[in-house]
Amino acid sequence: MLTGSPATRIVFCKDGVEEYSLKAQRGQLSYSVLLKISLKSAGTYTCGYQQRNESNWVRSSALSAPRYLAVPGSSPSPGTGLPHRGPAIPLWIWILRSALTLLLLISAPIITLILETCSHSATATGHSGDVPLPTVI
Secondary structure (H helix, E strand, C coil): CCCCCCEEEEEEEECCEEEEEEECCCCCCCCCCCCCCCHHHCEEEEEEEEEECCCCCEEECCCCCCEEECCCCCCCCCCCCCCCCCCCCCHHHHHHHHHHHHHHHHHHHHHHHHHHHHHHHHHHCCCCCCCCCCCCC
16 A cells, blocks of 8 residues: 555566566556566566655565466476475375374274273172273283
8 A cells, every 4th residue: 555655666576586667657556567478487476666755765565465477388486386296294104194093993992892891801700890901911
């Protein structure tokens, strides 16, 4: 939003670096730049404006939301904000995680069966409330 002084300069950036600038015109609210598109044109574009006050101090606005320009046949440049296509978690972690989940799912009914068996044997011996724990010899 323009506060105080009107915009004096409009800047267009590609991948965070200023590529083009225009002198702002009083009363003009929309600006555009015509590009000759090539493979090097692919990238993330943003724009902003600058103001000068009475003391000739320059104030730059925040840059606009980024827009990605894809050009067929070009490879994405680093830092373009494109999502990484590979897995975020290494394969061995996925395998370990899956194995532990399966182990947990399989062990739950086994543990329940052991506890029920111990509970039945405790009530059969007349010691309700006492649940003997199985021992490994």
